[in-house]
Amino acid sequence: MAGIYIHVPFCSQRCSYCDFYFVTTAKSYAPYMRALQQEIAFLGHTYGSREKIDTIYIGGGTPSLLHGDDVTLILASLAEHFDTSEVTEITFELNPEDYSDEYLRYLKHAGVTRLSIGVQSFFDSDLQFMNRSHRSQESEAVIIAARQCGFDNFSVDLIFGLPDQPTEYWAANLEKAVELGVPHLSTYGLTIEEKTPLHKQIQLGKVVPVRDDEAAELYRFTMTYLQNAGYDHYETSSFSLPSYRSRHNQGYWHHRNYLGFGPSSHSFWWAGLPARRWANVRNLKRWQALLEGRHSPVELREKLDLETLGNEYIMLRIRTSEGLDLAELEHTYGLSLYDERIVELAWLESEGLIRPIRNDLVQLTDDGKLLTDMVTSKLVTG
Amino acid sequence: MSSYQSRIRNFCIIAHIDHGKSTLADRLLEATGTLSERELHAQVLDSMDLERERGITIKSHAIRMNYSSADGEEYTLNLIDTPGHVDFSYEVSRALNACEGAVLVVDAAQGIEAQTISNLYLAVENDLEIIPVLNKVDLPGARPDVVAQSIENLIGEKAEDVLRISAKTGEGVQQLLDQIVARIPPPSGDPDAPLKALVFDSVFNTYRGAIAYVRIFDGTLKKGDAMKFMSNRKEYDAEEIGVLRMNMEPTKTLRAGEVGYIIGSVKDVRDTRVGDTITLIADPASESISGFREVKPMVFSGFFPTSTDDFEDLRASLDKLQLNDASLTYEPETSVALGFGFRVGFLGLLHMEIVQERLDREFGLDIITTVPNVKYEVEHKDGSVVSVDNPNNMPGVGDIEQIREPFVKAEIITPSEYIGGLMTLCQERRGTYINTTYLDTERANLEYELPLSEIVFDFYDKLKTISRGFASFDYEFTKFRSSDLVRLEVMINGDPVDALSTIVHRDKAYEMGRKLVKKLKELIPRQMFEVALQAAIGSRVIARETVKAMRKDVTAKCYGGDISRKRKLLEKQKEGKKRMKQVGSVEVPQEAFLAVLSMND
Ligand SMILES: Nc1nc2c(ncn2[C@@H]2O[C@H](COP(=O)(O)OP(=O)(O)OP(=O)(O)O)[C@@H](O)[C@H]2O)c(=O)[nH]1
Ligand code: SF4
Ligand SMILES: [Mg+2]
Numbered sequence: 001m002a003g004i005y006i007h008v009p010f011c012s013q014r015c016s017y018c019d020f021y022f023v024t025t026a027k028s029y030a031p032y033m034r035a036l037q038q039e040i041a042f043l044g045h046t047y048g049s050r051e052k053i054d055t056i057y058i059g060g061g062t063p064s065l066l067h068g069d070d071v072t073l074i075l076a077s078l079a080e081h082f083d084t085s086e087v088t089e090i091t092f093e094l095n096p097e098d099y100s101d102e103y104l105r106y107l108k109h110a111g112v113t114r115l116s117i118g119v120q121s122f123f124d125s126d127l128q129f130m131n132r133s134h135r136s137q138e139s140e141a142v143i144i145a146a147r148q149c150g151f152d153n154f155s156v157d158l159i160f161g162l163p164d165q166p167t168e169y170w171a172a173n174l175e176k177a178v179e180l181g182v183p184h185l186s187t188y189g190l191t192i193e194e195k196t197p198l199h200k201q202i203q204l205g206k207v208v209p210v211r212d213d214e215a216a217e218l219y220r221f222t223m224t225y226l227q228n229a230g231y232d233h234y235e236t237s238s239f240s241l242p243s244y245r246s247r248h249n250q251g252y253w254h255h256r257n258y259l260g261f262g263p264s265s266h267s268f269w270w271a272g273l274p275a276r277r278w279a280n281v282r283n284l285k286r287w288q289a290l291l292e293g294r295h296s297p298v299e300l301r302e303k304l305d306l307e308t309l310g311n312e313y314i315m316l317r318i319r320t321s322e323g324l325d326l327a328e329l330e331h332t333y334g335l336s337l338y339d340e341r342i343v344e345l346a347w348l349e350s351e352g353l354i355r356p357i358r359n360d361l362v363q364l365t366d367d368g369k370l371l372t373d374m375v376t377s378k379l380v381t382g
Numbered sequence: 383m384s385s386y387q388s389r390i391r392n393f394c395i396i397a398h399i400d401h402g403k404s405t406l407a408d409r410l411l412e413a414t415g416t417l418s419e420r421e422l423h424a425q426v427l428d429s430m431d432l433e434r435e436r437g438i439t440i441k442s443h444a445i446r447m448n449y450s451s452a453d454g455e456e457y458t459l460n461l462i463d464t465p466g467h468v469d470f471s472y473e474v475s476r477a478l479n480a481c482e483g484a485v486l487v488v489d490a491a492q493g494i495e496a497q498t499i500s501n502l503y504l505a506v507e508n509d510l511e512i513i514p515v516l517n518k519v520d521l522p523g524a525r526p527d528v529v530a531q532s533i534e535n536l537i538g539e540k541a542e543d544v545l546r547i548s549a550k551t552g553e554g555v556q557q558l559l560d561q562i563v564a565r566i567p568p569p570s571g572d573p574d575a576p577l578k579a580l581v582f583d584s585v586f587n588t589y590r591g592a593i594a595y596v597r598i599f600d601g602t603l604k605k606g607d608a609m610k611f612m613s614n615r616k617e618y619d620a621e622e623i624g625v626l627r628m629n630m631e632p633t634k635t636l637r638a639g640e641v642g643y644i645i646g647s648v649k650d651v652r653d654t655r656v657g658d659t660i661t662l663i664a665d666p667a668s669e670s671i672s673g674f675r676e677v678k679p680m681v682f683s684g685f686f687p688t689s690t691d692d693f694e695d696l697r698a699s700l701d702k703l704q705l706n707d708a709s710l711t712y713e714p715e716t717s718v719a720l721g722f723g724f725r726v727g728f729l730g731l732l733h734m735e736i737v738q739e740r741l742d743r744e745f746g747l748d749i750i751t752t753v754p755n756v757k758y759e760v761e762h763k764d765g766s767v768v769s770v771d772n773p774n775n776m777p778g779v780g781d782i783e784q785i786r787e788p789f790v791k792a793e794i795i796t797p798s799e800y801i802g803g804l805m806t807l808c809q810e811r812r813g814t815y816i817n818t819t820y821l822d823t824e825r826a827n828l829e830y831e832l833p834l835s836e837i838v839f840d841f842y843d844k845l846k847t848i849s850r851g852f853a854s855f856d857y858e859f860t861k862f863r864s865s866d867l868v869r870l871e872v873m874i875n876g877d878p879v880d881a882l883s884t885i886v887h888r889d890k891a892y893e894m895g896r897k898l899v900k901k902l903k904e905l906i907p908r909q910m911f912e913v914a915l916q917a918a919i920g921s922r923v924i925a926r927e928t929v930k931a932m933r934k935d936v937t938a939k940c941y942g943g944d945i946s947r948k949r950k951l952l953e954k955q956k957e958g959k960k961r962m963k964q965v966g967s968v969e970v971p972q973e974a975f976l977a978v979l980s981m982n983d
Contacts, residue, residue, distance in 0.1 A: 186939075188938040189938050213933040215933075219934060236936060236938070252943050279944070308949070315952060371932065372935070373935045373955075374935045377955050380956065
């Protein structure tokens with residue numbers, strides 16, 4: 001079973017921290033929709049009959065800028081070229097400012113089963129700092145409305161570690177989410193990506209990023225708070241109430257095949273070695289032009305051998321609560337960390353970064369979660 | 383003089399760096415038809431990759447040309463192109479030994495520079511006929527009249543007689559050839575006397591072994607002759623002899639006055655020593671040609687293989703490099719932080735950089751170098767004297783009566799408007815003013831005595847910055863003099879790091895210590911624990927910084943399935959890890975061992 005990701009590269013304005021690919025100047029979405037259908041037909045031709053589709057994720061950018069009809073069209077087009085008969089999850093990213101009861105009902109009707117809501121914070125001052133285009137009232141309202149329209153399954157994004165954000169704000173954000181009964185939370189530590197307005201502000205000395213010990217405290221607080229509130233910390237940035245995990249995202253961590261559509265989207269396909277990853281051009285016009293000219297819009301291609309896949313597996317699985325399965329790593333990827341990394345494993349355990357290994361599972365402790373990347377770099381081979 | 387000798391001219395081309403020696407050599411090769419148009423490309427004699435990439439000459443190159451002069455005679459011209467950079471001036475002095483004349487090239491736009499003067503003096507010392515030429519007269523910025531006048535002031539050649547040429551367009555090159563024939567004396571020497579062949583250079587070739595470049599002063603060498611090196615009495619057969627065209631061209635004999643090469647049945651390549659005299663076993667010469675002044679390395683640095691397994695490879699590679707580069711010295715060194723390596727001596731920082739780069743490219747060796755230092759003379763309380771080229775071998779403070787450091791006499795040639803700035807620079811570097819003279823109305827020659835240690839690092843860059851690129855400088859060792867020097871040590875989490883200790887003047891120790899730990903703080907990545915960095919003189923800590931413990935290291939999200947990006951980050955990190963050295967429990971990146979050099983960035 002494979003996943004499908006659709007990238008909708010439109011936003012109404014640029015959030016200061018964001019380095020996703022999108023444009024803010026599109027006058028019409030029609031050329032995008034045409035090219036997207038073209039791409040769906042293309043890939044459907046090659047992959048449509050190979051695997052059934054399990055999950056669909058429509059992200060961005062801001063998919064909620066699309067008209068409801070376009071959403072229906074995308075899903076219909078996928079159904080035409082792929083076997084979507086057994087799809088169990090269709091996620092749709094929604095920005096709070098775009099919601100209306102009507103739009104929500106339309107999405108529901110179109111088949112969307114899960115919403116991912118870009119709340120980021122329940123405080124206006126935070127939203128302004130990030131240059132988000134919504135207000136805090138809308139954040140709360142959209143959650144209530146979503147539930148009323150029958151969306152029990154939804155996720156809320158929250159960002160911590162904003163420069164100058166008082167600690168109480170972050171605690172209050174979490175409290176609010178819990179109080180609203182949000183079934184799934186994605187909490188991201190603010191990352192300063194190059195070429196973003198935020199990066200620029202920092203370089204100019206206008207904004208001082210939080211120190212990493214402060215960020216560490218916030219992350220630790222988040223873990224404790226949400227675990228106490230009954231959430232399962234099932235991946236580095238993902239918390240869910242029982243049975244509300246994101247199936248689609250879990251696919252990424254389990255080396256499940258997925259196909260990406262739209263500019264800048266990524267795909268992964270492993271059916272015999274080498275496995276392949278590829279990525280589309282990060283440019284809407286070129287992506288459209290290439291598809292119109294019946295050319296491939298792919299600009300990066302990679303072939304992955306078994307060791308590379310094994311290292312990916314380490315890097316991705318260590319982030320999950322189930323942990324890294326050394327037996328699976330050995331039998332599927334031919335990589336034995338008992339042989340190759342026994343000293344490191346012992347050291348990580350003695351430093352309290354991983355739990356004592358049981359049933360071949362390497363699981364991070366809360367201390368270890370703060371240093372996930374460092375732990376990963378100790379374990380990967382090569 | 384035998385008749386064949388009257389048709390030989392041996393000369394070299396000397397100049398300040400970049401004044402156009404190698405380009406002029408191109409034109410001469412072209413004008414004499416030595417190379418066809420197809421074979422000729424810019425600076426064709428600069429055959430090493432590194433020379434081509436950097437556009438500079440590092441090694442001298444000898445080549446033989448045939449020239450029919452206006453008088454209808456057929457001449458053999460042996461040309462040696464030399465490097466201009468101060469680090470390689472020993473290459474120039476060796477080339478001069480094989481010649482009767484020198485073409486002194488002066489850039490008509492830049493005028494006389496420091497190495498113009500130092501190379502000129504070398505040629506004068508060797509009693510060579512000097513033909514000055516003004517080059518680059520095609521440049522719009524050329525000032526041939528002014529520069530010709532300063533040449534007259536310097537060597538007495540009448541300004542109006544100085545040849546004006548362009549090595550780019552070829553203008554004046556024909557006249558230069560005629561002057562070479564007319565002015566440079568032919569070699570003398572008796573072809574029937576016992577053989578005296580001076581090894582003025584040697585190269586190592588993987589297929590052929592050691593190749594000696596020789597100038598025959600007396601006698602005749604025939605292919606197959608049994609010969610010996612006069613310094614070590616090692617005996618060999620001259621398996622192949624010949625002359626140096628673009629490629630080696632075997633001949634049956636080499637006679638007095640000629641320049642050529644010898645490939646002997648030399649087993650141990652180290653036996654071919656530059657400066658040595660070769661003679662025949664059957665009819666040996668009674669005394670050797672006075673060789674070269676031994677080149678003494680000026681700066682020393684620890685060279686350690688990144689991977690400890692590469693130690694023997696490093697030794698073998700240094701052995702080979704030394705064959706082409708007699709000025710390179712090395713002996714084994716052990717460092718607690720870096721393991722087994724060598725203390726290597728160089729003529730200057732460019733030389734060091736080039737050796738490091740050649741080890742990397744030609745031998746695939748990844749090297750960590752430590753901060754270069756000069757050689758010190760330490761007098762013990764009991765009066766005995768040792769020389770110390772490694773800060774860690776400095777005797778204990780209690781045993782030292784005094785430390786002496788090398789001083790040089792530096793000549794700085796500069797447009798007069800920068801004199802003030804340059805004097806301030808020399809003052810900061812503990813210099814003592816000697817004298818100023820004027821080369822012409824605009825250019826002055828500033829003389830200073832300076833500690834060598836103060837000029838090896840960034841002096842040249844500073845000089846160029848202050849003078850907007852117009853000043854040049856040259857230096858010459860004078861003597862060791864006592865200075866108030868101390869050893870500055872660095873400790874990482876309490877462990878002294880031998881590879882980081884340096885010797886500095888007491889007045890500069892505090893500032894240096896502070897800057898050093900600050901720079902290290904930037905270079906050492908956060909670890910699981912706090913890392914204390916301290917600089918100390920003896921047991922006294924004079925500066926400290928802390929690298930805070932790493933508290934958070936986690937990528938928030940693998941966006942939209944972009945796994946490649948995260949994996950590549952990880953791979954890069956992994957690559958970086960490989961370049962780390964373990965000091966106690968702290969991982970230290972290689973750059974940190976050169977922190978002193980980048981303190982002012
Ligand atoms: N315009 C002009 N440029 C020249 C002339 N002669 C040399 N050049 C340029 O000057 C630069 C240096 O020339 P080289 O021949 O490499 O100088 P060099 O003296 O051999 O330099 P080193 O061996 O490094 O000391 C090159 O870019 C040449 O193209 C000339 O007559 N006219
Ligand atoms: S709405 Fe989302 S994709 Fe658009 S700029 Fe903001 S964070 Fe980026
Ligand atoms: Mg040159």
